[in-house]
Amino acid sequence: MPEAPHTIDAETPAVQPDDQEPTATAAEAPTGFAAMALHPAVAAAVNDLGYETPSPIQDRTIPALLEGRDVIGLAQTGTGKTAAFALPTLSAMAELGRATDGPHALVLTPTRELAIQVAEAFTSYATHLSDFSVLPIYGGQAYGPQLAGLRRGAQVVVGTPGRVIDHLKKGSLKLGSLRHLVLDEADEMLKMGFQEDIEEIFAATAGSQRQVALFSATMPGSIHRITKKYLDSPVEVRVESKTTTGPNIRQRYLTVMHSHKLDALTRVLEIEEYDAIIMFVRTKQATEDLADKLRARGFTASAINGDVPQQTRERTVEQLRGGKIDILVATDVAARGLDVERIGLVVNYDIPHDTESYVHRIGRTGRAGRSGEAILFVTPRETHLLRQIEKATRQPVEKLELPTVEQLTNSRIARFAGRITESRTSSDLTDIRPVIEDYIQAHDVTAEEVAAALAVLVLDGESLMAEPLPEPKARTTNTRNERHGQKSGMRTYRIAVGRNDRVQPGGIVGAIANEGGLTSAQIGAIDIRTTHSLVDLPENLPDGTLNRLSRTKIQGRPIDLRPDKGRPGRPYNKRSNDSGGYRGDRDARKPGRPGGRDVSRADAKKSFRRND
Numbered sequence: 125m126p127e128a129p130h131t132i133d134a135e136t137p138a139v140q141p142d143d144q145e146p147t148a149t150a151a152e153a154p155t156g157f158a159a160m161a162l163h164p165a166v167a168a169a170v171n172d173l174g175y176e177t178p179s180p181i182q183d184r185t186i187p188a189l190l191e192g193r194d195v196i197g198l199a200q201t202g203t204g205k206t207a208a209f210a211l212p213t214l215s216a217m218a219e220l221g222r223a224t225d226g227p228h229a230l231v232l233t234p235t236r237e238l239a240i241q242v243a244e245a246f247t248s249y250a251t252h253l254s255d256f257s258v259l260p261i262y263g264g265q266a267y268g269p270q271l272a273g274l275r276r277g278a279q280v281v282v283g284t285p286g287r288v289i290d291h292l293k294k295g296s297l298k299l300g301s302l303r304h305l306v307l308d309e310a311d312e313m314l315k316m317g318f319q320e321d322i323e324e325i326f327a328a329t330a331g332s333q334r335q336v337a338l339f340s341a342t343m344p345g346s347i348h349r350i351t352k353k354y355l356d357s358p359v360e361v362r363v364e365s366k367t368t369t370g371p372n373i374r375q376r377y378l379t380v381m382h383s384h385k386l387d388a389l390t391r392v393l394e395i396e397e398y399d400a401i402i403m404f405v406r407t408k409q410a411t412e413d414l415a416d417k418l419r420a421r422g423f424t425a426s427a428i429n430g431d432v433p434q435q436t437r438e439r440t441v442e443q444l445r446g447g448k449i450d451i452l453v454a455t456d457v458a459a460r461g462l463d464v465e466r467i468g469l470v471v472n473y474d475i476p477h478d479t480e481s482y483v484h485r486i487g488r489t490g491r492a493g494r495s496g497e498a499i500l501f502v503t504p505r506e507t508h509l510l511r512q513i514e515k516a517t518r519q520p521v522e523k524l525e526l527p528t529v530e531q532l533t534n535s536r537i538a539r540f541a542g543r544i545t546e547s548r549t550s551s552d553l554t555d556i557r558p559v560i561e562d563y564i565q566a567h568d569v570t571a572e573e574v575a576a577a578l579a580v581l582v583l584d585g586e587s588l589m590a591e592p593l594p595e596p597k598a599r600t601t602n603t604r605n606e607r608h609g610q611k612s613g614m615r616t617y618r619i620a621v622g623r624n625d626r627v628q629p630g631g632i633v634g635a636i637a638n639e640g641g642l643t644s645a646q647i648g649a650i651d652i653r654t655t656h657s658l659v660d661l662p663e664n665l666p667d668g669t670l671n672r673l674s675r676t677k678i679q680g681r682p683i684d685l686r687p688d689k690g691r692p693g694r695p696y697n698k699r700s701n702d703s704g705g706y707r708g709d710r711d712a713r714k715p716g717r718p719g720g721r722d723v724s725r726a727d728a729k730k731s732f733r734r735n736d
Contacts, residue, residue: 161190163215165252170211173248173406174430174455179204179480184361186212189337194358196351197339203363203516204478205308206245209337213304214250216335217279225300227259230329231282232305232322234312236262236638237508242308243282245477261297263287263672264641271296284638285313285321286676292328302334310340310347316634317627317678319346326354373490376524377500377510385473385501386414388526390421392499394535395527400444400466401451404485406474408455414473415453425451428458456481462488472500475509479516499524529591536588540579614648615663619683622655631678632659636685639676640669658688 156177157170178186181199188195189212199205209231217228233239243260250256259278261270263286274281274296281288281297291297305325307313313322336355340347351358380388393401405411411427418425426440426449437458443449445464454462456476470486482500490496500521502510514521527535560574621627629650636647636659648660665673673685 160186160211161215162186162211163218165218166211166215166249168252169249171430172251172408174408174457175207176457179208179478181205181361181363182208182211184363185209185337185359188359188361189213189335190215192335194336194355195338196355196358196360197337197363198343198361199339199341199363204480205339206242206477207249209304209306209308209339210242210246210249213280213306214246214253216303217256218253220303226298226302227278227281228301229280229304229306230288230299230302230325231280231308232285232288232313232325233282233308234284234316234318234634234638236260236264236284238308239282239284241508243280246280246282258282261287261291263639263676264637264669285318285325286635286639289321289324292325299329302329305329305334305336307336307338307340310338310350311342311344312634314344314346315628316631316638317680319350320677320680322350326350372494373486373496373498375486375498375500375519375521377502377521378524378526379502379504379507382503386417388501389471389473391527391532392524393423395531398469398497399450400447400464401469401471402459402462402464402467402488403451403453403471403473404459404476405453405455406476410474411453411455411458415451418451418453423451424449425453427453429455430457432458456484459485459488464488465494467496469497469499472498475500475502475506477509479513482513483517533589540583540588543582613663614660616658616688617661617685618688619657619659619678619685620655621678621681621683622653622657624655625679625681627652627657627678632657635676635678635683636661636673640665640673642669 157167157175160167160178162170181197181203185195185197185208189209195209197205197208213229220228231239231242233242239260239262243258246258250258257273257276257278258280259270259273259282261273261281261283263284270287270291274291283291288297292299307322310322313319336358338347338351338355338358378388378392403414405414408429408431411429415425415427426443428437428440432440440449440452441462441464444452445466447466452459453473467489470489472482472485476482476485486496486498489498500510500513510521560571563569564571564574619632629652632650632652633647636642640661642661646662650660651658670685673683676683676685
């Protein structure tokens with residue numbers, strides 16, 4: 125019988141920026157990631173990404189996993205769990221070489237979005253590993269690309285439990301070479317009814333010498349039973365996050381497509397004035413690229429990163445402090461210990477993947493009681509990271525509205541008029557006046573035409589008229605039918621699980637989204653009854669999607685999804701405005717009478733955390 129876990133409490137302190145500039149001597153021992161026994165190729169990728177100090181969950185779990193121990197990590201979303209299991213897994217794989225009979229590592233996630241995110245993280249950490257491939261597999265995606273990827277021999281497979289089971293039964297996924305099994309957000313997977321699938325996967329890997337890492341935000345009885353049954357003397361790491369941000373820092377975010385970040389940034393800076401600004405990006409190369417582009421647009425900007433010599437770094441910081449430059453573009457590591465009183469704005473040009481980095485970054489402003497501003501750029505696909513930050517810091521981030529075209533145009537005209545006034549009042553125009561007067565007489569033109577031509581020369585191609593910035597691409601949703609509260613283009617389907625099965629709205633949303641390949645926006649109202657539930661979905665579901673969803677399980681039971689035809693012998697009725705249920709069903713909710721549970725998609729999503 126597996127032994128009880130050895131527990132390590134790793135409390136995350138309230139994050140405060142360093143007040144001292146970092147100093148180092150040749151005699152000092154390496155710290156942080158540099159002190160961990162990561163494979164050199166993995167360590168090089170960590171350095172490229174600018175990581176220096178591991179988060180508490182990483183600091184405690186990476187050494188244990190490198191030693192070959194099973195690990196239970198109890199930590200909230202946004203604490204850096206992905207790197208905590210990906211880095212030691214890749215280090216071990218780099219030592220072993222390529223697998224011959226299936227993947228070396230299998231990572232289970234509750235949602236397809238998280239599967240994609242984890243796969244992308246593995247790819248970024250494996251940039252210096254040769255012949256490496258990672259494959260995400262999840263419901264809703266065609267089998268063809270997944271089968272091809274498995275035949276090519278993916279070394280890491282990241283997938284949702286249902287689709288992993290499908291491939292195991294087809295024989296397309298072989299686990300003969302498996303060395304690492306990771307359960308990410310295990311509590312969410314169990315809430316969504318994947319316990320049977322998870323136990324089946326454990327059974328399929330029972331003969332292998334696999335190491336298990338299980339990460340969960342909570343430790344319910346079901347998780348405890350799994351760890352007791354399948355993990356061998358695990359190390360248990362608990363991280364209590366207390367990350368907070370300063371109350372005197374105004375935090376705002378802007379949703380913008382990646383290709384329009386620079387335009388959006390310059391528009392904000394045209395309208396809002398700041399003394400000095402620090403901008404954070406993820407990579408060393410990005411610091412140089414962004415600084416170059418800002419200088420080309422007329423800003424005084426410099427870059428610092430891990431490759432910049434200490435002497436150059438100190439000189440650049442002094443230039444920022446003395447007002448010779450106004451914008452500093454930096455990586456997290458390069459900005460460590462930076463304290464410049466002039467900094468009034470921190471821009472997260474690239475959103476960080478962990479909340480500790482976010483708090484460290486924006487802590488560069490609003491220090492010693494001063495007020496500060498922080499702006500966070502979020503692409504449409506990074507919205508989940510914004511939610512993680514808000515949840516971890518327990519503070520909402522205000523939405524930033526881009527300046528309007530009219531505001532930008534007026535601002536540009538006012539600045540240009542100011543340049544004219546400054547030149548007129550501070551320059552000696554005695555010699556140039558006769559030249560202009562002679563030109564007007566010789567060419568029979570007005571003074572206004574000459575002034576306009578000179579303005580074009582001065583502007584050198586710059587326009588005073590602003591153009592609208594393209595809107596971020598968003599998922600489209602159908603408008604709701606006001607009469608019945610149901611989206612147009614939707615119909616109601618019946619699934620064979622209900623209150624008696626203790627089904628939760630989040631479990632329904634998760635199962636349908638993952639296995640049916642639907643977005644959450646395509647899932648309408650959910651009505652949980654005693655023995656079954658009703659859910660609004662697109663009325664023209666493809667046969668393949670309908671067949672997959674018919675076989676999908678929640679709480680271990682097939683949901684047997686099919687179009688709802690109402691109570692036998694009674695005509696089908698739309699939902700009434702007052703009941704929110706279906707007339708003719710004895711469980712339908714009526715005013716003043718308990719009954720069915722009608723849950724909107726928005727309410728269901730509250731209990732369905734989609735990403736790490």
